[in-house]
Every structure is written in C-alpha cells, then in structure tokens.
Amino acid sequence: MDFSYPKNEKLKSKKTIDLLFSEGKSVSKFPLRLVYFALDDSENAINFGVSVSKKHFKKAVDRNYFKRVLRECYRLNKHLIIDNLDKNYSIMFFYQTKERLTYQEINDKTIQLFEKFIVAISNDKES
Numbered sequence: 001m002d003f004s005y006p007k008n009e010k011l012k013s014k015k016t017i018d019l020l021f022s023e024g025k026s027v028s029k030f031p032l033r034l035v036y037f038a039l040d041d042s043e044n045a046i047n048f049g050v051s052v053s054k055k056h057f058k059k060a061v062d063r064n065y066f067k068r069v070l071r072e073c074y075r076l077n078k079h080l081i082i083d084n085l086d087k088n089y090s091i092m093f094f095y096q097t098k099e100r101l102t103y104q105e106i107n108d109k110t111i112q113l114f115e116k117f118i119v120a121i122s123n124d125k126e127s
Helices: 014-023 060-082 103-126
Strands: 025-029 032-039 046-052 088-095
Touching: 014 032, 014 088, 025 103, 032 103, 046 060, 060 088, 060 103
Parallel strands: 046 088
Antiparallel strands: 025 032, 032 088
C-alpha cells in the first residue's frame, strides 16, 4: 500500500472547490463531514482537501493542528477509498466541532466516515 500524500492528490483548484460546494454530495460521521463530487477529467483517482472552521478554533495554531491530523488520517486510510473507486473524485474533509478529540478518536471516525462514503458512492452507482 502507498501511504503517501503527493502534491498531485491535493485539492487546489478554485474551480473544483466551487463545484464541490455547489453540486457536491455529503456524508457525515460526527464531528467529521466529507463533501464529494465525481470528476470526469482528473488524472488522479482522488483530489483531497481539508478544512477546519475558524468559528470553532480562533487560533490558527489550533486549526493547523487539526488539519494536520485530518490529513494524516486520510493518508493512512485512503486505501479504503481507493480500492473501492470506479471514478475520479474530489473530496473535501471538514472538522465540525469545538471539541478537541484525540488523534485516535478522529482516526476511528475517519474510518467509519470512509466506509459510509463507500456505501454512498455504491448507492449513487445503482440509482
């Protein structure tokens, strides 16, 4: 398994991010939310980005800590998603609570969220 998070996997395109928010679908597992959108013209299986609300964490230090934790959880568990994809997806990952969960709690929720995402995209295929 490849546990890297290369530059070409990072969600950077303003146009793609706008598409995610306007037309993307969402799955949640408190306190995490994943917004996704199927892409037609991407060379990568996944473009992935993270976000932590300024409303919940005023200090950039705290927001950056949780963004690092979310990226690390993605990096270690992305094989769950990639093994079950048939299209290319853009994915945005949100941390949505004031609670300061531990890395282990966030990692467990990430795995549950990824499993929920896999079920959601398989349901999208059927309908």
